[in-house]
Amino acid sequence: MTLRVGVLISGRGSNLQALIEACAKPDYPAEIVLVISNEPKAMGLIRAQGASLVTETIEHQQFEDRRTFDNSLTASLEKAGVDLVCLAGFMRLLTAEFVNRWQDRIINIHPSLLPAFKGLNVHERVIASGVRFSGCTVHFVRADMDAGPVIIQSAVPVHPEDKPKDLAARVLISEHESLRLAVRMIAEGRVRVENDIVKISGVTSPANGLINPSRLN
Ligand code: GRF
Numbered sequence: 001m002t003l004r005v006g007v008l009i010s011g012r013g014s015n016l017q018a019l020i021e022a023c024a025k026p027d028y029p030a031e032i033v034l035v036i037s038n039e040p041k042a043m044g045l046i047r048a049q050g051a052s053l054v055t056e057t058i059e060h061q062q063f064e065d066r067r068t069f070d071n072s073l074t075a076s077l078e079k080a081g082v083d084l085v086c087l088a089g090f091m092r093l094l095t096a097e098f099v100n101r102w103q104d105r106i107i108n109i110h111p112s113l114l115p116a117f118k119g120l121n122v123h124e125r126v127i128a129s130g131v132r133f134s135g136c137t138v139h140f141v142r143a144d145m146d147a148g149p150v151i152i153q154s155a156v157p158v159h160p161e162d163k164p165k166d167l168a169a170r171v172l173i174s175e176h177e178s179l180r181l182a183v184r185m186i187a188e189g190r191v192r193v194e195n196d197i198v199k200i201s202g203v204t205s206p207a208n209g210l211i212n213p214s215r216l217n
Contacts (some may be wrong), residue, residue, distance in 0.1 A: 004083045010038055011042050012042075020051045033082060133157060137150055138178050149196050188202075
């Protein structure tokens with residue numbers, strides 16, 4: 001049985017695209033059954049339609065408050081029989097009610113090594129801070145923004161000459177890989193949450209860390 005994934009987007013949809021390509025492989029244990037965008041012009045909708053996926057636009061402006069908007073999301077996700085909700089560049093804050101409804105069945109991808117650099121304009125702030133590494137985090141969603149049990153993280157170096165767009169591009173590659181892997185691990189039933197910490201079975205971990213700068217010229 002494949003895991004039925006509902007993807008929520010607001011824009012470009014490159015993470016959605018990564019998942020679409022993964023799901024097209026015969027041995028991938030998940031399928032995308034619904035893509036919802038709150039932005040009618042999201043490029044991700046075109047990607048989804050190109051892959052013949054079911055799409056829906058639910059515009060937040062049409063609702064009187066967050067609660068009624070979120071209820072509409074839940075109604076569509078339930079109707080589609082979604083097992084796992086995947087926030088992939090979805091730019092709306094969700095109510096605690098919605099998050100609790102999907103507890104441990106909703107994941108988010110964020111372009112930093114959480115809990116560092118929550119929120120927006122991440123790469124600008126990472127570069128300004130002088131840290132040597134950044135990366136991405138896939139985590140289960142909790143009511144607080146960019147918080148919740150970490151499933152997978154991937155580190156990339158920050159180079160001295162990086163502009164935000166350079167770092168964003170490097171992190172984005174790691175996002176696509178991490179999201180595909182996280183959904184696979186969840187679909188394979190390897191991921192569980194215990195006391196708000198994620199435990200994963202049947203995986204290996206790297207023996208050593210990374211170092212940056214790595215050497216002198
Ligand atoms: C990604 O950087 C993701 O981590 C963040 O929003 C961006 C969405 O990119 N939450 P895309 O729409 O998947 O291309």
